[in-house]
Amino acid sequence: MELEVRHLRALCAIADAGSLHKAARQLGVSQPSLTTQLRRIERALEGELFLRERTGCRPTPFGRTVLGRARPLLAEMDALVAEARAQAHGPRLRIGSTASRALPGWLRRLHRRLPDTETTLVVDVSGNALLRMVAAGQLDVAFVHEVEGFPLRVPEGLQVRVLMEREPQFVSMSPDHPAARNDVVHLRELADDRWMVDPSVDGEWDGLRRVLAEAGLDPPLLHADYHTAASLIVSGEAVAPCQPTSGAREDMAIRPLHGDPLAVRLLLATRPGSHAEAYADLREAYREVALSTPSYRAWLRRAGSPLLESA
Template identity: 55%
Template sequence: MLPLVELEVRHLRALCAIADTGSVRKAALRLGMTQPSLTTQLRRIEATLGGTLFTRGQNGSRPTPLGHSVLSRARPIIAEMTALVSAAREAALGAGGLRLRIGSIGSHAVTGWLRRIHRRLPETDTTIHIEVSSNTLLQLLATNQLDVAFVHETAGFPLAVPEGVERRVLIGREPRFVALAAGHPATARSLVPLSALASDAWIVDPTADDEATALRAAFTAAGVDPRLVHVRDNTTAAELVASGEAVRLSQPIADPAPGTVVRPLDGDPLTCQLALASRSGSLPLRDLDALFTDLMDAYVDVAAANPVYRSWLDRNGSPLLPSVGSH
């Protein structure tokens, strides 16, 4: 049993995450943990406190009376700790100069974005935090751990946007392509229908917001039941695709890994909205405008340099990036 003195703020955050999401699985995704590790942590906390904090059922996890009592005390502690950290950081900022904390999904546009920011703000201490989950980035924004974040939202699966966080749309509808082994029969097609990939295993990242759910929904609409393989490591995923063991979704601006080919999906059954998120009033409008322009310019550059995406943009009349199609 954990001694009571070993109960830490991270444990209280875990309890609040379970209560807020209503699910140990969803809370684990928000916290960047595996479900088994969070379940183990919850059992240890309950053992420390001497009672059950949540009831588990078909409708998810709900606080018990003891759970409500603990949560009512935990939330003010977390709020105070967040305020303390924020105040300390602001004090450090005042003593040490300008600071910009950026969050982002993984994207080929990030390097160019940072390069432009460094060139425009050479005296600013700029940091970057990369996450698979856009929901996690939004939570980091809401708790003042980030200043801006580049996020995406899968069509049909809205993000949980915290109060006080706003988004400025960068790309309203970006298609998802598919990465295949170079020897896959479907690479002969310029547009690959989902039905041509019905017998393939599909790699999904279990920490990515609604990726598996969106893929299942697209296949269901096509009358196909996909086989999903959960892989969190990008290197392993790329090797599995190159070996022909599986296929996976790809951002259109991504370069194919060695031994793989990227192709558009026929009918664009999976799309995302890309946006720059920030806390309301946290940055002057001119600074936010400049960060947005930097990100858009970086995105346009990588899109224009990608022949598969360029072809898709030209074929579709460049609805996303008219400037690319006009070159």
Template identity: 60%
Template structure:
């Protein structure tokens, strides 16, 4: 109930809780049946509590807080008795594998696990509630994330440019840098579940004076559509090119994200925040300089990473 009220959506709440939407809907109906009334108004824009729902939420939130405190206390005792654990999270990034590899070398006796999610806001919430020790996330320019109180931010890159992926047979692929207006006639693949992505793209389309066709999908499954010439799609500059695909920067770098690691202000139990951030920085630099397109951009712009790292 608290998750639905906080996110304003059963779908978003299910993702935050690691459940399927039908499972959460069934659970909500079971609670409503037990209490004898409707708890949320279902509207096109989402879900909002009914008067009964507000009353129940007032009782539920202290229970949830006490339960979280109990879980944290038990987990802390378990860590002391069974060894140390480190739980990290990340939005999709090629740097994650290198980050994990370095952490396991630094902390050989620690059980290190990773949680990935397309929603940076969901990961930040998990750090704030103790489900994760740290999270590496991206914040789309012009679409600020909801960073909970009590979290410390360690900024990796203030402004990472986002590139474009397109078929290597596309006429614009012959250019070193592509203007957004050159892609006005193309169909763009957009993942609307990525926090801030839709708003960022609409902003750059408006600035370029275009209104392209859009198809919604998952960036992880777009490779075949891109190489077939069916869509173009924004991508990270560190993304690996595939056969039949070209990755190019956009003229003027109109679409960018801020990369940072978030953790609770008190250090994580297995390692200091400085150590976690140092390994993340090294992993990011490794994949940045391994990318042909990003390496060329970095050399042209003299940064933001040390050349040769």
């Protein structure tokens, strides 16, 4: 078996994700397929690259040596492809983002500012994956959120600007939930509820578990993506953290949490000296959607947020 670029990319994905399950999801393949591919690579190199543990995978000393050679090769290959495509297709802006209601307004502003530039968008639940794509030359900018207490792994050489130092996370629940009668919800009011979290979102599972533990709560946790979970929340089967910009729905109540125990930091990452205009447009797009959400607008006013000031 001859090693190819895709094999090196798979090894780096496993090392960065820390588990075959997460790496397979990021690569868009099944876990059994990725496991089989890893075994073939290890046979070809005649050495074990990862230690399989209960909590995930970590590189062996031999694996770290291979990864140390693979990463620069992948970076050079990605840069070559990016430069070739840019010359072939003309001006292009490749955007990556975790989920946000600010995306449509951001794209609209960028299209208006750069009418002759082709814009592409990649949405991923993993901020770490998007940052790696910027570092590798696969994306030009990435808008990501970082769960408080669980920092993202920012590759060396990226320029990172802070959009929101601390964005509170609200809670979504059935409108029939007793706590939905209140404008602000205490965690103790949700002590008997099942909490839903997407473990593939970097830091989300650990952040929620820490906050609940600090409040003395140990509720059952459900693992699912947030789109699938909406039906569980509406039916009263679960509650879940949500972004404060989440739009109002008749079948779902969204409330701030007392003391704002859950929070994220919003970041925009680029390569140094590039696409400075993207930050200003993102800030205005985020401000627009924040002020259009009554509960979040009220929170920003109570906090005296500088976001209330127009650029």
